[in-house]
Amino acid sequence: MFNALLLDKEDERTVASVQPIDESRLADGDVTVRIEFSTLNYKDALAITGKAPVVRKFPMVPGIDFAGVVEHSAHADYKPGDLVVLNGWGAGETHWGGLAQKARVAGDHLIALPPKITTRQAMAVGTAGYTAMLCVQALAQHGVAPGDGDVLVTGANGGVGSFAVTILAKRGYRVIASTGRPEEAARLSQLGAADIVERTTLSAPGKPLQKERFAAAVDCVGSHTLANVCASLRYGGAVAACGLAQGMDFPATVAPFILRGVALLGVDSVYVPRPRRIAAWNAIADEIPVETIESVASTIALGETPDFAARLLRGEVKGRVIVDVNA
Numbered sequence: 001m002f003n004a005l006l007l008d009k010e011d012e013r014t015v016a017s018v019q020p021i022d023e024s025r026l027a028d029g030d031v032t033v034r035i036e037f038s039t040l041n042y043k044d045a046l047a048i049t050g051k052a053p054v055v056r057k058f059p060m061v062p063g064i065d066f067a068g069v070v071e072h073s074a075h076a077d078y079k080p081g082d083l084v085v086l087n088g089w090g091a092g093e094t095h096w097g098g099l100a101q102k103a104r105v106a107g108d109h110l111i112a113l114p115p116k117i118t119t120r121q122a123m124a125v126g127t128a129g130y131t132a133m134l135c136v137q138a139l140a141q142h143g144v145a146p147g148d149g150d151v152l153v154t155g156a157n158g159g160v161g162s163f164a165v166t167i168l169a170k171r172g173y174r175v176i177a178s179t180g181r182p183e184e185a186a187r188l189s190q191l192g193a194a195d196i197v198e199r200t201t202l203s204a205p206g207k208p209l210q211k212e213r214f215a216a217a218v219d220c221v222g223s224h225t226l227a228n229v230c231a232s233l234r235y236g237g238a239v240a241a242c243g244l245a246q247g248m249d250f251p252a253t254v255a256p257f258i259l260r261g262v263a264l265l266g267v268d269s270v271y272v273p274r275p276r277r278i279a280a281w282n283a284i285a286d287e288i289p290v291e292t293i294e295s296v297a298s299t300i301a302l303g304e305t306p307d308f309a310a311r312l313l314r315g316e317v318k319g320r321v322i323v324d325v326n327a
């Protein structure tokens with residue numbers, strides 16, 4: 001038996017409770033993992049509260065990421081005792097995810113934890129830090145280099161945004177952080193932001209082409225903000241678009257693309273192929289200081305996740321939330 005947060009539907013409502021589960025109920029998969037830590041992401045909060053149709057079938061164990069120890073393996077790459085991490089691949093959406101003491105998954109969906117980081121630190125980074133790294137790598141691969149000019153990060157105080165600021169600054173980029181929480185400016189400066197802009201300067205409908213302000217951007221926000229970011233990129237600039245905190249719409253024109261050669265680089269963390277995941281996690285281990293990883297996270301117990309999910313959606317949670325599934 002193991003404990004898991006289980007979601008079920010009752011009269012169209014999503015009901016969440018911690019329950020003991022028999023191991024025989026785990027789905028097929030060639031690797032069984034004893035989970036040490038998971039996290040509470042925005043998507044998990046939507047799933048747990050039922051605020052959006054993240055979960056595709058019930059009953060479901062939510063949790064889009066986890067880190068733990070291999071218990072059984074029929075996969076050539078893993079043996080019992082190996083430390084592994086999983087992000088996405090439909091965990092917590094189409095099959096049981098990380099908010100549990102155990103998971104059985106396809107070994108191809110796991111990656112070995114880089115030796116420099118612990119399972120707890122991996123979940124302090126979580127899908128947010130990993131997505132931020134994918135965004136920065138997309139910009140670098142496009143040819144954006146430190147010294148090219150200012151790089152904007154929108155939604156900078158969020159999980160992805162905070163890690164994007166940290167990684168870009170560590171790599172020597174001059175980072176401009178856009179936030180609706182200017183009272184957190186000192187924290188953003190500490191992470192490496194050179195300047196702060198107020199979120200409202202980007203969130204309202206704007207002109208198709210605006211002053212060329214940024215060499216590149218990481219956008220966590222979408223909607224008018226992403227349209228304004230595209231319109232404010234310098235000739236040949238690029239934006240890595242990963243989020244929709246303002247909205248899923250993209251009310252833009254083609255002007256920045258056809259008149260300034262701007263590139264819109266879509267970033268998906270859920271189904272990104274394995275070699276890019278490995279490259280992202282190795283870069284995280286090499287580049288993000290352990291103190292930074294530890295400082296952005298607080299830890300809660302499995303039973304606290306429903307309450308924290310509701311608080312997260314109300315914007316009351318700061319930093320990353322690690323879930324100790326064994327507490």
Ligand code: NDP
Nearest residue numbers: 131155156157158159160179180242243244245246268269
């Ligand atoms: P968080 O909730 O931690 O952060 C989102 C941030 O966006 C907030 O902190 C806030 O930043 C800003 N924001 C919130 N509401 C608005 C609004 N109405 N208008 C403008 N800005 C707003 O989420 P994450 O950082 O974990 O995720 C960021 C986005 O990326 C989400 O949309 C998430 O779904 C998406 N995502 C996508 C992934 C992918 O694979 N593509 C993977 C992970 C996340 P501030 O307070 O600084 O203004």
